[in-house]
Amino acid sequence: xxxxxxxxxxxxxxxxxxxxxxxxxxxxxxxxxxxxxxxxxxxxxxxxxxxxxxxxxxxxxxxxxxxxxxxxxxxxxxxxxxxxxxxxxxxxxxxxxxxxxxxxxxxxxxxxxxxxxxxxxxxxxxxxxxxxxxxxxxxxxxxxxxxxxxxxxxxxxxxxxxxxxxxxxxxxxxxxxxxxxxxxxxxxxxxxxxxxxxxxxxxxxxxxxxxxxxxxxxxxxxxxxxxxxxxxxx
Amino acid sequence: xxxxxxxxxxxxxxxxxxxxxxxxxxxxxxxxxxxxxxxxxxxxxxxxxxxxxxxxxxxxxxxxxxxxxxxxxxxxxxxx
Numbered sequence: 001x002x003x004x005x006x007x008x009x010x011x012x013x014x015x016x017x018x019x020x021x022x023x024x025x026x027x028x029x030x031x032x033x034x035x036x037x038x039x040x041x042x043x044x045x046x047x048x049x050x051x052x053x054x055x056x057x058x059x060x061x062x063x064x065x066x067x068x069x070x071x072x073x074x075x076x077x078x079x080x081x082x083x084x085x086x087x088x089x090x091x092x093x094x095x096x097x098x099x100x101x102x103x104x105x106x107x108x109x110x111x112x113x114x115x116x117x118x119x120x121x122x123x124x125x126x127x128x129x130x131x132x133x134x135x136x137x138x139x140x141x142x143x144x145x146x147x148x149x150x151x152x153x154x155x156x157x158x159x160x161x162x163x164x165x166x167x168x169x170x171x172x173x174x175x176x177x178x179x180x181x182x183x184x185x186x187x188x189x190x191x192x193x194x195x196x197x198x199x200x201x202x203x204x205x206x207x208x209x210x211x212x213x214x215x216x217x218x219x220x221x222x223x224x225x226x227x228x229x230x231x232x233x234x
Numbered sequence: 235x236x237x238x239x240x241x242x243x244x245x246x247x248x249x250x251x252x253x254x255x256x257x258x259x260x261x262x263x264x265x266x267x268x269x270x271x272x273x274x275x276x277x278x279x280x281x282x283x284x285x286x287x288x289x290x291x292x293x294x295x296x297x298x299x300x301x302x303x304x305x306x307x308x309x310x311x312x313x314x
Contacts, residue, residue: 062298066295102298109246
């Protein structure tokens with residue numbers, strides 16, 4: 001079975017080709033999806049890549065959530081289909097209400113482009129099930145607005161339901177303020193929806209997909225999704 | 235209308251501007267919040283329906299209720 005990864009392209013998306021490259025490294029198929037289309041072209045997984053969709057005007061993701069493609073993405077997610085929002089894609093998912101919370105200006109007010117370590121908090125998700133437990137992932141960030149915020153009740157719910165997927169940590173897996181690159185509440189780097197089929201994260205796994213790039217651990221998210229789909233009946 | 239981060243949301247821009255104003259010799263500055271200003275022109279006949287429309291636009295697009303509050307002031311402008 002071939003897994004089809006649809007990669008959304010909005011005006012201002014910048015990581016779509018990197019995502020396609022990561023998909024091709026897994027041996028699966030990358031399919032570009034245009035923001036003005038409503039057709040997911042039979043894709044099994046939808047990736048909303050990083051960038052500045054619609055120039056990030058008003059707020060990051062605020063305009064992109066109304067793109068025709070997003071109606072199809074919403075439907076795909078509702079039916080249990082896999083959706084991965086990376087960086088700007090995470091911001092879009094929050095604005096679209098597919099994930100709770102919001103992403104704010106980094107507390108440093110600086111654009112941060114640097115390697116980070118991520119602790120996998122939940123292997124329940126199809127995107128993280130194949131990650132070896134207790135092994136922090138080395139994946140870079142590249143954003144100016146990645147400070148995760150959710151109101152106290154929403155945050156408590158995320159924690160209680162095991163929906164915090166990833167937290168920024170040091171290379172030993174320890175959570176600390178020092179390891180937090182943007183001021184995110186509780187070092188949160190990625191979260192899941194209630195069903196676990198939608199993952200949003202600020203770091204860029206597609207930029208850590210081969211040793212040449214300093215880490216290939218980001219590929220685990222792609223491989224995890226592929227293994228999940230391969231194990232589904234039918 | 236003005237859109238600002240909610241009081242409970244940390245505003246690092248506001249903190250930096252506070253520090254800068256203190257450094258310029260304004261110790262009386264107690265706090266700064268930085269927001270954005272949006273000017274809207276609507277074709278509506280009365281303020282009440284305009285207000286309802288603005289409220290709806292804020293909810294759907296102009297303001298993210300998770301992190302932001304807005305204040306809008308409306309006035310009628312006679313047709314030119």
